[in-house]
Amino acid sequence: MRYTLTHLKELEAEAIYVIREVFAQFENPAILFSGGKDSIVLTHLAKKAFWPSKIPFPLVHIDTGHNFPETIAFRDQLVENLGVRLLVGSVQKSIDDGAVREETGKNASRNALQTVTLLDTIEEFQIDAAMGGARRDEEKARAKERFFSHRDDFGQWDPKNQRPELWNLFNGKKNMGEHFRVFPISNWTEMDVWQYILLENIDIPSLYIAHEREVIFRNNTWLPVSEFITIEEHEKVETRMIRFRTLGDITITGGIDSDADTLEKIVQEVASARQTERGNRADDKRGETAMEDRKKQGYF
Amino acid sequence: MSDNSYLDMQLLRFTTAGSVDDGKSTLIGRLLYDSKSIFEDQLESVETSSKKRGVDHVDLALLTDGLKDEREQGITIDVAYRYFATPKRKFIIADTPGHIQYTRNMVTGASTANLALILMDARHGVVEQTCRHSFIASLLQIPHLVICVNKMDLVDYSEEQFNKIVKDYKEFASKLNVSDIRFVPISALNGDNVVNRSENMTWYNGETLLHTLETIHIDSDQDHVNARFPVQTVIRPKSDQYHDYRGYAGRVAGGIYKPGDEVVVLPSGFGSKIKSIDTMGTQIKEAFSPMSVTITLEDDIDISRGDMIVRPNNQPTVTQDLDVMLCWLNNSPAQARAKYILRHTTNESRCMIKEVLYKVNINTLHRIEDDKEIGMNDIVRVKIRSTKPLFVDEYNDNRNTGSIILVDESTNETVAAGMIRL
Structure with a gap:
């Protein structure tokens, strides 16, 4: 018997540990669910982390209104299978309420508007830890992210002033009004995600x-x-x-x-x-x- | 890559230390490039950015220096994580800046590393920075050190120069507590001995750097002797199907657990037997570090987060008084008799720094006994008193149960990291 894990099993163990820490350290966590493969893998890991209990927190979808119909159908089916609560923050509603103004022109997109809706949704449901499927290999700014990433009471990230993270001791202490973004699959690459989806046969x-x-x-x-x-x-x-x-x-x-x-x-x-x-x-x-x-x- | 080789890959985490002048970015760039982990669009965007800055070569540092301030000032502010894989292993590089706040960043990168890659310039040999980086690697008990003597092309690939540096380093390293040190003569710029064997150094019979990274034995890096299971949370589904299920979720911090094992729960001291070890839907025969599992016991005992499930005949030290090597990570200095939140495994208490024994000069390893102020980047030996007993091991025996962090109660910031000595 070799007491060693494969890279996928070690990444899985790390992510499950982080998800359980979130549950233990925060009062009102949630998973940010986009319908993309990374948030699907994250949700799968959360299911594993608490089995045979259901995932003990809701999925949050920030809906731009500009969806692939397949994504929405997939989301609804998954939520039903897991028996978890779905919270939807609607960018269309933010536009209708006048909180944001829609971009115009040929390459107009609602991408940037999501931030406002996301922060409003976090505030509305008093989410104190929003878990996401972002990975450090995706983008150079994300390469500097912590697992537990602090956000001030305006929801802002201060990349130059992050808390050091050592061993597997995570510090989720915060003041009222502040929240955390948590990235359990920080150390996964696109390749790891696909290999894991194949290994675990994830839908x-x-x-x-x-x-x-x-x-x-x-x-x-x-x-x-x-x-x-x-x-x-x-x-x-x-x-x-x-x-x-x-x-x-x-x-x-x-x-x-x-x-x-x-x-x-x-x-x-x-x-x-x-x-x-x-x-x-x-x-x-x-x-x-x-x-x-x-x-x-x-x-x- | 053959179809199923990824099911047999291991993960190796390493940290790189050295300054830009040692060719660290070039080396990382080469490892990523030669293992095809840099993508065309990334390279194009780095080329464009390099040109914008008036640099005529492709500045590979721009791959890792992702923040606006870093790119504008040409410095690395924070630990950057990079990833690459070969068919044998997946690698996580914690790339730590060599100059600014080196202690804080290097300690952070080193805390989870299996291996430290220390670069030095073949022209200059062992310098102060080499000693500093090696000391931190040894303090954090990184199991393997690989010393890359870089820029061999600038010393005519001289075997004599390489041997002299190895001898100098070994002399210095005799003061350190590291069991596995290897030396590789390389030229990151030309690729000698990085991925491919050098034709310019036929006198070198050792392995290339990449081959070392791919094959170095890391199975024993985890503690498989001292069984330690800190409970993270209790799983109670209360569903019809699992009405009486009560599982203790956590990550094995050391040792091996099997169903049927006699265990003791700390702090209560109650004994029981392991009934099952569960991962989703499957019961497993044994669990070892660093697996995340759920353990169920034969008896109903009151167990909560922060408790530890251990073996009757191998228990950690239960104590409120800790002897700690502390790295201070915050701009605000430590306050005399101030209270801090202490985090150890999944446990939390409050504590006070009772006494500063000495400060370490990390360049010379000398003890400074007449300066007891603790400031940013200081490494100090202290006595800490916790408000409740903790279940600890010596850091050198187990990095999981031998490490702590301190959190400032007023700012909530992580201000210090500590390694326990018994």
Whole structure:
């Protein structure tokens, strides 16, 4: 008997430990659920952490209104299977209430507006620890994140003044009105996530699997045709075999040409990929420190 | 990568120490690049950013220095984590800045590392910074040290120079408590002995750096002797199917647990037997560090977070008085007789620093006995009194049950990290 874990089992053990710490140290935690693979894996880990109890906190979805219908159907089914509560924060409502103003123009997106809705939702439900599926390998600003990441009473992140995190001793102490973002799968890479989905046979939305879809070529990516985007005259609608590597709002999530129609093929495709997964995300391309700027405001 | 090789990969966490001048970014860049862990769009964006800054080579530091202030000032502020994998192992690099707040950042990076990679410049050999980094690695009990003697190309790949540096380092390291030290002569810039064997140093018969990282034996890095299970939370579903289920959730901090084992629960001292060890839906035959599991016992005893399940014949020390090597991590100095929140495993108490024994000069390892002020980046030996008993081991025996952090009650900040001595 070798007393050693594989890398996936060690990452799993670390994430489950962090999730249990959140439950033990906070009064009102929640999982930020986007419908993407990372938050699906996070939810799966939470299920494992508390089995045979149900997940003892709600899932929170920040709904931009610009969704893939598949994401919403998947979300509702998952919530039903798990028997957990779903809380929805609606960007449309924030717009209607006048809390935010909708962007206009060709590349208009509700991505940045989510921050306001997210912070309002955290306040409304008095969530003191919002767990997310963000990973350090995703983006350079995220490489500097803690597992337990403190947010002041405006929801802001101060990256230069973070609490040191040593061993597995996590400090969730805070004042009233402040909250934490917690990232249990900080140390996972895109590859780890896919290998784990394959290993554990986790159900994921069909959008990740290669399928035929009407798309236009814009900003170097295949953007899905939906009622939320304006197609210009010179842009040609094509039907192509594509899949998505990340899932966000339908207006900013580009697909890649792919014939990976099984999890095994996706793992192979990821192994040979030469572009990062967020390379197809328009939200990260608004300047060199787009992610850090949004994160400081309180973005995911 | 063959189809199932990922089911047999291990995880190795290492920390890198050295300054930019030692070629640390170049080395990390090369490991990432040669293992195909840098993507085209990342490289393109680094190229664009390098040009914007008027640098004519591709500045690989921009890959890790992600924050705006870091990029503008050309410095690394905080520990950055980087990831790469080969078919044999997945690696997590905690890349710590060499200059600013080095102690705080290096201690943080070192706390979870299996291995420390220490860079030195072949032209300069063992310098003050080498000693400092090695001392912190030894203090934090990183099990393996790999000393990379870099820039061998600038000393004509001289075997003599390499041997001299190895000899100097060994002399210094005899004062440290590290069991496994290896030396690799490299040129990060040209790639000699990093991933591929150097043709310029045929006199070197050892392994390349990557091969060392891939094969170094890490199975024994965890404590598999002293059974320690700090309870994180109690799982009570109270559902129809699991009406009487009462499971103790936690991460094994040491030793091996099996169903049927006799156990004792601290602090109550009640004994029982392990009924089952559960992970979702499956009962497992044994649990060891660092697994996260749920343990059920034969008897109903009152157990809550912070309690520890151990073996009757191998128990930790139960004490309120701790002898600790403390690293101060906060800008505000320690206040005399101030109270702090102490976190140890899943346990929490309040404590007071009763006495400062001495401060360590981390460059010379000398004890300073006449300066007892504790400030940022200081390493001090102190006596701490906790308001309640803790179940502790010597840090050198078990990093999980031998470590503590102190939290300031007024700011909630983590102000210190400590290693327990018995």
